[in-house]
Amino acid sequence: MAKTAKMRLVELMVLKEDIDEVVEFLGKKGNFQFQQKLELNHSISNPDEDILSKLKNVRSFLNLPDVTTEDLQASTRPSEYDRVLCQKFLYTVDVLQKKERDADDELKRVQDAYKEALSFSNLKVPYSELDHLSFLSLRIGKIDPAIFDELVFDVGQRAVIVPLGSDKSKILAATSKKGRFSLDSELRKHGFVNMEIPSDFKGVPDAVLKSLQQQVKEKTKVFENIEEEKHNIAKTHADFLKKFLCQFSIAAQIKLLENSLESTDLVYRLTGWIPEADCHSMMTELDRLSEGRIAIRLFEPNEVPAVQAGEEKVPVKLHHGKLISSFERMIFSYGSPAYGTIDPTPFVALFFTLLFGIMFGDAGQGFVFLLAGILMSAKVLKIGGWNKFAPIFMAIGCSSMIMGILTGEFFATEGIMKPVSLFITGLFGESRYPILEMKFWESANAIGIIFGIFGFTMAVGFVINSIGLLINIINKFSCKKYGSAIFGKTGIAGALWFWYVVIFALRIGFAHHTPTTFDWVFIAVTLFFAAFGEPFERFFDGEKPAVEGGMGGVIIGGAVELIEVVSSYLSNSISFVRVGAFALAHAVLGFIIEKMCSIAPAGFAQILILIIGNGIVVVLEGMIVAIQVIRLQYYEFFSKFFNETGKEFVPFAFTYK
Incomplete structure (x- = not known):
């Protein structure tokens, strides 16, 4: 049986001149877990993080897709030349951003002025009443044409200056009500002479409207040109931006980590765990990168004082x-296996796939899961972080299809799978359909079908429980906990009691066995050591005192444990009846869908019922069955050996957020 990967503790003494390259190598390799928990201090100055923040703002400004953590693997930290190019790029975009902001503000100001003037263009009221406009405050007068441009520059965005003649000697100034005092001050500085407007003059002059309209067109054109320039930069510099984002993301994380490491003025010290299989290649590469300037020490887990004292757990890595x-x-959602113990993942994969297929037996619906898994694996179907589970979808799809072939189910219809069933059974003798009868309500032997299915699923449960017990016993012997391996509910004593009682019951039920004295003695002895095994466990494991709490405590604890042993093994076995129950329920749901189709009008209605019915079964029952399988794994299988958990191996690796 495969065990967790062997680990080594490595200590690295790195010169300051090599630390960037070493940290980059470890982050990209992704198989070095720091021994101590590093406190990353974001308050320390990190120029690369500042540049990264600016690059992220640029990416948002140019509306380009973000990079991913996977993109970092193909990148490196920036060189000095890259830094120069990045600064030039940031400056170019910064100038463009300022131009866009100014053009946008100018366009909005002119548009607002034009819209309000336009809204009053058809109002034939005395000009003197235009002072009541909510937005505009207007001034008409004379000015020296030579200083027109200077006036426009000094007024800036506070007002709109409109020439009323070709020589620019007469102007109209428009601003908001709150800006009129500032406008009057600027006009006085530039020698503005207010013109007397006849009291009977009505309406906003057409020249004003045309001038404002022309300015809107001009400002719109300016803004559009800037947007076109922005689009061109985004198109031509997308790869550069992606490269810079990856490079400075790596550089920022390197600097952040270095600020948290043990160091002197010249040397950094790094200690961490790596898989033994990677030791030689990693140490060789580190020596090459540093040109021999690095000091490396390797330790076996049992050579680490903190591990010997039980203060630190060796991280657990699985190889699959x-x-x-x-x-x-x-x-890992339940807990990490202890270091050096059996890796239960292959068993979980087998049992999950098997149990799901039994409970969800339909060739058509199984094909849906298989197809979904294939599309998720090919990244055609993207469902957040679920794509990494594509192999699970393919596995349960195949097991469901196999069970569907056995039961003759294909999208809850009968007969489609008949040629397949006849062909398969014909290879082994007499042809029959279906291979496995599930529709007990149509059979004269309904009780036999039901009990046969329940008996089979309980037999599967017996195998799963037994493997869990064997894993626990082997793990205890591997950890040199001989007392726990031999005695107790999940030790050899409990396992022998469980196996013998099951075989004993089967012999009585099917072989008409008559109980003997040996049977009762064996059952009693194994049950005694399973229930009252704690003192024996402590004695064999070298724990003192062996009898903790006195004989009274041992007797009371043993009596309680006696009830626990019997009830837990009974419930663990009966719990697998639910697998058969769900298999029968799935067959009933298929029958209901098929029956609804038979009574519906031929054509579209039947197709609609098939689609909706199968969709409900695939989604809802698929979720329920998955939950039930996970529950069986957690409570019946894991509970046998997951009495001590380890620490998951979480290596340092560059990420992009």
Whole structure:
């Protein structure tokens, strides 16, 4: 049986001139877990983090897609040349951002003035009443044409200056009500002479409207040109920006980590755990990167004082292929196996796939899961962080399809799978359909079908429980906890009691066995050591005192444990009846869908019922079955050996947030 990966503690003494390169190597390698928990201090100055923040703002401004953590793997920290290029790029975009802001403000100001003037253009009221406009405050007068441009510059965005003649000797100044005092002050500085407007003059002059309209067009054109320039920069510099984001993300994380490491003026000290299989290649590469200037020391876990004292746990790493590794999160969500113990992931993968297929037996619906898994694996179907579970979808899809072939179910319809069933059974003798009868309500042997399914699923449960017990016993012997391996509910004593009682019951039920004295003695002895095994465990494991709490405490504790042993093994076995119950329930749901189709009008109505019915079954029952399988794994399987948990291996790696 495969065990957790062997680990080594490595101590690195790195010169200051090499620390950037070493940290970058460890972060990209992704298999070095720091021994101590580092307190990352974001308050310390980090120029690379400031540059990264600016680059993120640029990405948002240019409306370009963000980079991912995976993109960092193909990148490196920036060189000095990259830093120069990045600063030039940031300056270029900063100038463009300022131009866009100014053009946008100018356009909005002119548009507001034009809209309000336009709204009053058809009002034939005396000009003197225009002072009552809510937005505009107007001034008309004379000015020296030579200082027109100077006036426009000095007024800036506070007002709109409109020339009323070709020589710019007469102007109209428009501003907001709150800006009229500032406008009057500027006009006086530039020798503005207010013109007397006839009291009977009515309406906003057409020249004013045309001038404002022309300014709107001009400012719009300016803004559009800037947007076009922005689009061109985004198009031509997208790769550069992606490169800079990755580079400075790595650089910022390197500097953040270095600020938290033990160091002197010349040397940094790094200690962490790495898998033994990677030791030689990593140390060789580190020596090459530093040109021999690095000091490396390796330690076995039992050579680490903190591990010997029980103050530190060796991190646990599991080695699997793509299929089995997709089930690892199911393990770690419950707890990490202890270091050096059996890796339960392959068993979890097998049992999850098997139990799901039994409870969800339909070839068509299983194909939906298989297809979903294939599309998720190919990244055609993207469902957040669920794509990493694509192999699980493919596995349960295949098991459901196999069970569907056995039961003759295909999208809750009958008969489609008949040729397949006849062909398969014909290879082994007499042809029959279905291979496995599930529709007990249509059979003369309904009780036999029901009990046969329940008996099979309880047999599967017996195997799962037994493997859990064997894993626990082997783990205890590996950890040299001989007392726990031999005695107790999940030790050899409890396992022998469980196995013998099951075999004993089967012999009585099917072989008409007559109980003997040996049977009762064996059951009693194994049950005694399973229930009253604590003092024996403590004695064999070298714990003192062996009898903790006196004989009275041992007797009371043993009596309670006696009830626990019997009830837990009974419930652990009966719990797997639910697997058969869900398998029968799935068959009933298929029958209901099929029956609804038979009574519905032929054509579209039947197709609609099939689609909706199967959709409900795939989504809702698929979720329920998955939850039930996970529950069986957690409470019936894991409970046998997960009495001591370890610490998951979480290596240092660059991430992008």
